[in-house]
Each structure stands twice: as structure tokens, then as C-alpha cells.
Amino acid sequence: MxxxxxxxxxxxxxxxxxxxxxxxxxxxxxxxxxxxxxxxxxxxxxxxxxxxxxxxxxxxxxxxxxxxxxxxxxxxxxxxxxxxxxxxxxxxxxxxxxxxxxxxxVDLLRAGDRLTDSGNGDLAQLIGTFNEMLERLEAERSASSAYALAAQEGERQRIARELHDEIGQSLTVALLSLKRVVDRAPEELREELRSAQETVRASLDEVRQVARRLRPGVLEDLGLHSALSALSSDFAEASGIAITREVDPGLPALSGEVELVLYRIAQEGLTNVARHSHARHVELSLRQEEGRLTLRIADDGRGGVRREGAGIRGMRERALLIGARLTVDSPPGGGTDVRLVVPPHAVKES
Known part of the structure; x- marks a missing residue:
């Protein structure tokens, strides 16, 4: 059946x-x-x-x-x-x-800009796909920036070593040779030789300063606090701009990557102040608040930064390496305030 x-x-x-x-x-x-x-x-x-x-x-x-x-x-x-x-x-x-x-x-240097789902079922997948695309692009940009900045740091260290070991040593030898020549030269030539000696000595000092800026040995040897102190002193001496430095003495132990990012951003921020701000005073501070580290470079210059140059974009790229947020507030006539906020997950507690 x-x-x-x-x-x-x-x-x-x-x-x-x-x-x-x-x-x-x-x-x-x-x-x-x-x-x-x-x-x-x-x-x-x-x-x-x-x-x-x-x-x-x-x-x-x-x-x-x-x-x-x-x-x-x-x-x-x-x-x-x-x-x-x-x-x-x-x-x-x-x-x-x-x-x-x-x-x-959208700007890949300003991470986290997303579109929220408004409840429209037909476009939810489109919105989600676009947000996923942004996440992939930001991850790729961060990885490529990390690679480029690592290569840049390596090249800076190489150039700093060559300046110190080769050019610096050569200038030192020339300076010692001039000293021996001055001691044996006739009286009428000594003044000119001493002038040449001072020129070589000034050149040697400049080479050492350039090498120190390229490779912050004090950061590796003495830590971030001493490195920022030396950076502030060098800035005030070179630019003639008064600087107030305030670093929280109770900072936690930081990874080498975080310390390098903080130092480089402080260095670039002070360089921008010396080049563009026409300021008379600048404040450099590093504080810890609610688990976050906040680096601030504020000046009393003319402000009015409308277009971000290579310096600020470079600082943004470095901030992305540690997941930090960089903001630049520059009203016309009101100075420029640069803030870097490092989230708690990037801060390694001691």
C-alpha cells in the first residue's frame, strides 16, 4: 500500500x-x-x-x-x-x-569615528559593513605606521651613532690638534687659531646636540622624568622661551614604547612652539588622572592653527601606536594647547 x-x-x-x-x-x-x-x-x-x-x-x-x-x-x-x-x-x-x-x-588618524545603527533593518548591514571597513583600515594604518616609525627610530639611532662616533670623534681630534698648534704657534697667529678652535668646539657641541635629539640616550639610561627635564632645558636654552615643567613624581612604570611616544610628542610639540607660535612662555606637564596619563604642551603664542602640518600628523600617528588620543586646541590669539591622553590599558602599573 x-x-x-x-x-x-x-x-x-x-x-x-x-x-x-x-x-x-x-x-x-x-x-x-x-x-x-x-x-x-x-x-x-x-x-x-x-x-x-x-x-x-x-x-x-x-x-x-x-x-x-x-x-x-x-x-x-x-x-x-x-x-x-x-x-x-x-x-x-x-x-x-x-x-x-x-x-x-572620516580620518584614519582619528580612530573611533563610527556610525551607530539607527534601527533601519535594511541599511543595518550596510552601516555594519562600513564600520568594519573602517576598523580594518585603521588597523592596517596603525600597523603600517608602527613599521614606518620603527624604521624611522632605527635610522635616527644609526645617524646619531655616526654623528657621535665618526663626526664627533673627528672634530674632537681636530680640536686637540688645534690646541697643540696654538701652543706652538707664533703670537701673531694665535688669535686666529683660537678663533678656529672655538668654531670647531661650537661645531662639536652642535653635533652632540643633534645626536642627542636623534637618540635620547637619557631616556634609555635615566627614564622619562630625566629625559623631559633635559628636553625642557635644551628647549629653553636654544629658543629663549621660558618653560614651566611639571611631571607627576608618582607616575607608574611605563613600557619603553609608551615612554618613547610621550618623549617624541613632547619633543615635536616644543619644536612647533619654537618654530611657529611666537610665544613667550610654554607649559609642559605630565600627570596621571584616574588611571590615564595626560601630556600637555600649552603656549601663550598667536595660535590659529587651521591646517595640520606634517609635525602634528606625525604626533597623531605616534599616538595611534599606543591607542592614545591627541587633541590640538588653537584659537586665534589664544595660544595652542596640545594634549595627549593615554588610556589606562596602555599604562603598565608598577
């Missing part, structure tokens, strides 16, 4: 139906444009269906030919349908405006 299997009662048929529905849902989720099309189609169909029912059930009639008294009724009905359709479609497509705005302002 043959039996026919009814898919409505056969328990084996149920999973096949559910699997088919799941595949269809997955297909729709992979095609947001198709889902958006069906949403707009449904909105228009609903609006025109509702308009048809209202006209059918209302006492209003339309003659043939149309009477002048019926024209206002038709215009009002058409206006209501168009307005309702426009409002529903505008609400459905509103996330696209926010997405376009984010696309225009």
Missing part, C-alpha cells in the same frame, strides 16, 4: 522548509540593495493601496468629464499620498545621509 507524505504533517519536511527560508533570509541579508528595493516597493504599494481604499470608501465621486468642484478633492488626495510616500521613504533612507557625512569627515 502506497502512502503519500503530506509536507504539512511529515516532521521530516519541516527542516527542509526552515532551511530554505534560512537560505532566502541569508540571500536577502547579502543583498542590501535588493532588500531596500523591496522596502521602497512595499512603502509605495501600501501608500497607494491605502489611498485607493480611502477614495473607494469615501463619499467623494469623480465624474466624467471631471467637474471643477471635484478637482480640489483630487488635488488634496494626491498631495496626501505624495506627502505620506515622501515621509516614509525619507525616514527609510535617512541613515544614508549620516553615512555620507561620515565618509566625508
Amino acid at each position: 502506497n502512502e503519500r507524505t503530506d509536507s504539512r504533517t511529515d516532521p521530516r519536511a519541516g527542516p527542509r522548509i526552515d532551511a530554505g527560508a534560512g537560505r532566502a533570509a541569508a540571500t536577502r541579508s547579502r543583498h542590501p540593495a535588493r532588500a531596500l528595493f523591496w522596502r521602497l516597493f512595499a512603502i509605495n504599494g501600501l501608500v497607494f493601496t491605502a489611498g485607493t481604499f480611502v477614495l473607494a470608501l469615501s463619499p467623494a465621486t469623480v465624474s466624467s468629464p471631471v467637474l471643477l468642484t471635484e478637482i480640489p478633492v483630487l488635488i488634496v488626495g494626491l498631495a496626501v499620498i505624495i506627502t505620506a510616500n515622501a515621509l516614509l521613504i525619507r525616514k527609510s533612507l535617512a541613515p544614508l545621509d549620516a553615512l555620507t557625512t561620515l565618509m566625508r569627515r
